[in-house]
Amino acid sequence: MIQAFFGGAASLRSRQTAMDVIANDIANVNTAGYVQRDTDFSDLLYDSMVRPENPSYANELEGSGAGVDAVVADASAGSFVQTGSLLNFAPRGEGFFAVRDAQGVVSYTRDGTFTAQPENGAAVLVDAQGRTVLDAQGNAIAVQNGVPQTQPGVFAFAFPQNLTALGGSLFAASASSGAAQVSDEGVLQGAYETSNVDLSSEMGNMIVTQRGFQMNARVVSTADQIESYVNDLH
Template identity: 25%
Template sequence: MLDSLYIAATGMHAQQSHLDTISHNLANVNTTAFKKSKIDFSDLLYKPNDTASAEENIHNLQGMGSSIARIGKDFVAGELKLTNDPFNVAIKGRGFFEVELENGEVAYTRNGALKVDSDGYLETVDGYRLSAQIQLPPDTTEIKIDENGLVEALVSGESEPISIGQIELASFLSDEGLDATGSNLYLETKDSGSPVSARPGELTNGKLAQGYLESSNVDMVAELLELVIAQRAYEVNSKIIVASDEILKINNNLRS
């Protein structure tokens, strides 16, 4: 009977994490290029019945509840949203923008909402400069980013644009192996493999779309359905604890 309490408790703990994951996804339904989290469950290790023989244990194992196997990211691309802002760039397909962190590390993001910093360099809206170190001339009147990542600027007084840099994308053997650090940033891990940088449209990289942003890939309807399922599973486990407690009370009364 104590096992039933433990098993139900592991189920409640797992479903609590499930609810937290769903809540996090719903909170970011409007976050640019957000990738929803997904949770995988597994059963806990089985233990043999101490009173049974080894042969009997093959067919007589006692389950010990559920646990969280993994919480990862779903990197399915979100829909592209037209903004007509020349500093908005979406990736149509696979790949990540490379940005520099304050500590000198390189991070990766799908959020192509860019701006110009005080020194004229392109950076993300969160203040992380692109690793390509693309600097706009101070008298730039127009910027163009083609689908293959070539960046051109039209300078005041000139009739033809000039090339000022090349945006490259990084791809990984396993996107799901990346470490999500918040602010739509990801870091390389041994599970993701080393990044391979190439121009948009080359290797497995998608192409760029200027004037667009990638929407969150959270499906609100699907998440709400998952929320109902998680709530019901939590309730079922809580009822198991109540039922086990009642049976324990009956046992104690019989002994007394």
């Protein structure tokens, strides 16, 4: 009976994590360049208990519920919105733009709603938070008379689903994503990419996740009732 508590509680935690991921996706449905996240589940450890009074149970396994294996990014492309601005770019394929903050830390995004910002007497291309947009060689992009002098670099990863989410549409490379490699898929100028969140799919996922949460809560509640009945027999 104790196993029912453990398994139910573990599955409740995993369903709550999945619900948080879905809620974050829905909240960012209108965030430019946002990349949808998906929750992967896996079985937790199985136990095998020796029961001398019933040897036929010797090879039976008892599960411990389901846990979150990983929260992964879906790097498939969203829709393009034409703006006509020469400062806006959309990455083709599944690549990312590279941006560098004031501390020199490079991160990656699909949000191409860039602007020009004065820097050292000139103007450079920056993202909405003021991070410097980099070209394929890792250099800042000069802007003259409202026109970028080079295009933003597009970078691909061997396993983009394993990028580390930093919030919003920003990611960092991780050991499991692989290092950033320059992509030849190119960019679309005068447009930006919208979020790739499929709202109807996310609403369906939310309903399924809620049902899973309710069922596991019932497992814990039923186990508690049975435990109470057993205790009353003593």
